[in-house]
Amino acid sequence: MLGRSRLSASARRAQLIDVGRAVFARKGYEAASVEEIADRAKVSKPVIYEHFGGKEGLYAVVVDREMDYVVRRISESIATGTPRERLERAAHAFLSYVKDQPDGFAVLSHDAPSSRRAGMTSLLNEIAERVGELFASSFKSAGYDPRAAPIYAHALIGMVTFVGQWWTNERKPSVEEVAGHISALAWMGLRHLPKRPARVGGR
Numbered sequence: 542m543l544g545r546s547r548l549s550a551s552a553r554r555a556q557l558i559d560v561g562r563a564v565f566a567r568k569g570y571e572a573a574s575v576e577e578i579a580d581r582a583k584v585s586k587p588v589i590y591e592h593f594g595g596k597e598g599l600y601a602v603v604v605d606r607e608m609d610y611v612v613r614r615i616s617e618s619i620a621t622g623t624p625r626e627r628l629e630r631a632a633h634a635f636l637s638y639v640k641d642q643p644d645g646f647a648v649l650s651h652d653a654p655s656s657r658r659a660g661m662t663s664l665l666n667e668i669a670e671r672v673g674e675l676f677a678s679s680f681k682s683a684g685y686d687p688r689a690a691p692i693y694a695h696a697l698i699g700m701v702t703f704v705g706q707w708w709t710n711e712r713k714p715s716v717e718e719v720a721g722h723i724s725a726l727a728w729m730g731l732r733h734l735p736k737r738p739a740r741v742g743g744r
Contacts, residue, residue: 558602632727676694
């Protein structure tokens with residue numbers, strides 16, 4: 542226990558979060574165990590319970606930290622610029638997160654305890670809400686119904702997310718190129734968006 546006494550409470554907490562993040566990323570919530578996390582952190586199990594109340598408490602902190610980080614990055618990326626630039630920056634920010642923080646993305650993509658909403662679903666909803674606010678403003682100024690903005694915001698975020706999951710396995714082309722393709726596809730659709738979309742055929 543000599544190693545344990547060398548860290549302050551805040552430093553120990555930060556260490557446990559990092560270790561828990563790595564274990565959750567590799568195994569998912571259900572397969573991860575307090576024993577493994579404690580062993581990798583070189584502490585006893587009670588230390589984890591002392592800081593987080595158990596595995597679910599640690600998992601919640603890890604997920605919340607990842608979500609805050611991603612939402613902040615994307616929010617900053619769409620704060621300024623033309624609509625086309627904002628689309629590309631949002632796609633690039635998310636894909637850069639996938640590239641630079643693979644453990645964090647894996648945690649958000651994995652399973653979650655039944656008592657907590659899935660991390661990725663919660664994250665996507667929060668990001669889509671912020672993008673939707675941007676879309677609503679742009680829609681209104683262009684003469685479109687701003688109430689439709691959430692549809693397009695969720696469509697864009699869903700597209701970027703699934704591409705990100707695909708990219709984690711391929712690792713090519715570059716994040717910059719992939720972001721360019723996504724934003725081009727989304728922008729061409731938005732540029733030619735009819736004011737009152739209707740089905741082309743059928744009943």
